[in-house]
């Protein structure tokens with residue numbers, strides 16, 4: 125079978141941490157052909173997609189995670205599954221890839237379904253589930269934002285499309301930097317941002333739970349580096365073992381039907397304390413961190429699931 129991975133340039137892959145890499149490796153181990161699809165590699169001809177890809181052999185060799193086997197032009201009939209693994213931001217270019225991939229026959233599973241990725245903004249979509257999300261405002265109105273800040277002792281302010289903890293500010297009521305932070309995050313009140321009640325349990329870490337077809341695949345906590353409040357690995361945070369609590373299961377059960385409806389098969393949710401903070405649908409990570417902590421190979425379950433999707437889609 126032929127598996128396509130739409131992702132950022134191969135040079136950016138960190139072999140020991142990258143979730144896409146471990147999926148590619150497992151696909152290769154099973155005898156499937158693995159193709160790297162760069163941004164810009166999809167052509168639509170009369171509504172039919174053509175993929176300009178590079179065949180690769182993933183290998184656990186330091187500084188050389190891929191052997192390149194040359195470029196190929198694949199038609200839809202040559203493709204068995206597509207993984208969308210491009211990192212955020214979910215910008216216009218990202219959106220364009222999802223529009224082009226909408227044209228792929230439903231016979232071919234796409235992990236995750238492009239229309240679902242458009243529906244679920246990683247931070248805004250979750251706000252509909254008010255019982256499991258902290259008090260949150262999305263706005264670019266100065267008056268509304270200041271009102272929200274007045275109502276809470278401590279909040280975080282963050283962009284709607286950030287990642288890796290970039291531009292996440294923690295603000296106490298009365299902080300003299302409040303106006304400056306709002307002006308710069310909103311680009312002078314022209315872009316929506318997120319204000320959210322600060323959840324004190326964040327001191328102990330964020331929990332990342334990976335969901336496969338709406339069911340928990342694994343979980344870890346990420347704990348901030350000394351001198352930082354953000355728990356992102358990108359911001360120096362450390363991965364530690366954790367458990368899935370009954371509250372986590374409650375959150376998952378609320379999300380599951382929607383995730384299945386939208387074809388969001390592989391998703392990472394972030395939980396702080398009792399609250400859902402983010403639903404990551406673009407390129408969830410942490411599989412390798414979970415593998416190391418728990419001595420498992422979660423990629424096997426993911427590829428098993430993709431094989432099942434392929435089988436089911438052919439039966440239709």
Ligand SMILES: Nc1ncnc2c1ncn2[C@@H]1O[C@H](COP(=O)(O)OP(=O)(O)O)[C@@H](O)[C@H]1O
Pocket residue numbers: 258280282286287288289290292320321322323324326330353354355356394396401402
């Ligand atoms: N409501 C909140 N309460 C406490 N800490 C938060 C809150 N929201 C975000 N943070 C902190 O900021 C970090 C990054 O925020 P997050 O919303 O996950 O954005 P990103 O997409 O950049 O990861 C989190 O890991 C957490 O440490």
Ligand SMILES: [Mg+2]
Pocket residue numbers: 288289356394402
């Ligand atoms: Mg996060």
